[in-house]
Amino acid sequence: MLDLASITEYVPAFLDGFIITAEVSILSILGSFILGILIALMRVSSNRFLNYTSLVYVDLFRNIPFIVLIFFGYYGLPEIGVYMDAFWTGCLVLSIAVGAYVGETIRAGILSVEKGILEAARSFGFSKFQIYAKIILPIALTISVRPLGSVFINLILTTSILSSITLNELTGVSKVIASTTFRPFEVYVFLVIFYGLLTFMISALISLWHRHLNRYLGEEAS
Amino acid sequence: MIEIKKLHKNFGDLQVLKGVDLTLKPGEVVSILGGSGSGKSTMIRCINGLEGITSGSIFVDGFDVSNKKELLEVRKKCSTVFQQFDLYPHLSVLENITLAPVYVLSSSKKDAEAIALDLLDSVGLADKKDVFPAQLSGGQKQRVGICRALAMRPDYLLLDEVTSSLDPEMTAEVLDILKKLAREGITMISVTHEIEFAREISDRIVFLDQGRILSDLPKDEFFAGDGGLADPRIARFLSKMGEFNGQA
Numbered sequence A: 001m002l003d004l005a006s007i008t009e010y011v012p013a014f015l016d017g018f019i020i021t022a023e024v025s026i027l028s029i030l031g032s033f034i035l036g037i038l039i040a041l042m043r044v045s046s047n048r049f050l051n052y053t054s055l056v057y058v059d060l061f062r063n064i065p066f067i068v069l070i071f072f073g074y075y076g077l078p079e080i081g082v083y084m085d086a087f088w089t090g091c092l093v094l095s096i097a098v099g100a101y102v103g104e105t106i107r108a109g110i111l112s113v114e115k116g117i118l119e120a121a122r123s124f125g126f127s128k129f130q131i132y133a134k135i136i137l138p139i140a141l142t143i144s145v146r147p148l149g150s151v152f153i154n155l156i157l158t159t160s161i162l163s164s165i166t167l168n169e170l171t172g173v174s175k176v177i178a179s180t181t182f183r184p185f186e187v188y189v190f191l192v193i194f195y196g197l198l199t200f201m202i203s204a205l206i207s208l209w210h211r212h213l214n215r216y217l218g219e220e221a222s
Numbered sequence B: 001m002i003e004i005k006k007l008h009k010n011f012g013d014l015q016v017l018k019g020v021d022l023t024l025k026p027g028e029v030v031s032i033l034g035g036s037g038s039g040k041s042t043m044i045r046c047i048n049g050l051e052g053i054t055s056g057s058i059f060v061d062g063f064d065v066s067n068k069k070e071l072l073e074v075r076k077k078c079s080t081v082f083q084q085f086d087l088y089p090h091l092s093v094l095e096n097i098t099l100a101p102v103y104v105l106s107s108s109k110k111d112a113e114a115i116a117l118d119l120l121d122s123v124g125l126a127d128k129k130d131v132f133p134a135q136l137s138g139g140q141k142q143r144v145g146i147c148r149a150l151a152m153r154p155d156y157l158l159l160d161e162v163t164s165s166l167d168p169e170m171t172a173e174v175l176d177i178l179k180k181l182a183r184e185g186i187t188m189i190s191v192t193h194e195i196e197f198a199r200e201i202s203d204r205i206v207f208l209d210q211g212r213i214l215s216d217l218p219k220d221e222f223f224a225g226d227g228g229l230a231d232p233r234i235a236r237f238l239s240k241m242g243e244f245n246g247q248a
């Protein structure tokens, strides 16, 4: 039977884990978003070098298991003199890996901007930078925001793998609690609830953002 | 003054413009007529630099379109109104109109908005300033498109079949605005299939045929039986457009 009383004393520990998971998630979402925009811009650039580099980046990071990347970052990099603790390694590797997916998502949005709109903008004398900042990216985002939501939810779920590099985030904490209390069922029910909470919050935020960005569609007139 | 000299434009092996010479003086209204595929849109797109030119030259008030640095000056002087409106869908009507003045001309937001509101008022859309393009009818969109172009205080207005996407009623509301502009002395090149409209507003009519200018005549001469209409290709075109049947 479910016996939550047996683990109530561990709730503060759960909360600590929850906070770390939330922190890593938020930082990595921001990091992967910024990186993803850069990658998307490089992918649609007419510069061959930028174009090719970003293509390699995307293919590379979408084709290596995350756990390999994180081991490489945490255990491999110190060998060549790059030291970071588990928290920052997690944020960095997550940002880099998820950045590849964000990049492809935003690129799809960029490619769906109508050609005529871009030509209109060019004909008015906007600089390339202005066209991207004021027209292409805002329109692309309105199209990409939904798929971005799935990418970010996946990111949150992937943070659980960081327990394998000693980070005491939700999953890591749960493993410890489960093995001390011998109550894995209750512990993992808690875990599910916490992840559910986080992904639900992100979904809700994405929905709000989607509604805000797409407010211009309104009701089509005649 | 817009000076087009020996303009050639190829797309790959396809020669679209084969030596076009055309001059537009300040205050002139010139309509470009011609069959589908004759190169009308391409010519307009060469003037504002949306297409690079293959050979020949285009100068706008002395600025060379094919010079990267001077192209910006050309674009500040020439504003285009597009067949498909091509408004910025994510911006309000007001922002659509003020974006270029603010970022390209570095006008203050306040000035740009004041000008935009005046323009909107003049086309009867003052109450629509805060809505998005998707909430407008086609005719309203094109009136915003005209405001967007005029907000740049352009020396030249380039129009490429600006009413072809509109039904007759909306066409009339847009043409009325353009007629008013023409009367007020704006300089413009207008590609159109609206022969009556061209006849009403133009000083000159240029007829393009397969990438060459077949005739470039003052309006009255163009429509005279012993002028432009004497050319069978022009006569055939006009009768196909449903006008002047029997006159040719």
Ligand SMILES: Nc1ncnc2c1ncn2[C@@H]1O[C@H](COP(=O)(O)OP(=O)(O)OP(=O)(O)O)[C@@H](O)[C@H]1O
Pocket (backbone or CB within 6 Å): B011, B014, B016, B034, B035, B036, B037, B038, B039, B040, B041, B042, B043
């Ligand atoms: N980007 C392009 N690449 C290849 N061919 C093109 C391109 N743009 C136009 N053309 C070709 O150039 C020719 C002239 O096209 P253009 O659009 O200038 O004609 P138009 O006179 O405006 O015709 P319409 O009245 O149908 O608008 C056509 O044969 C068209 O297929």
Ligand SMILES: [Mg+2]
Pocket (backbone or CB within 6 Å): B040, B041, B042, B160, B161
């Ligand atoms: Mg055309």
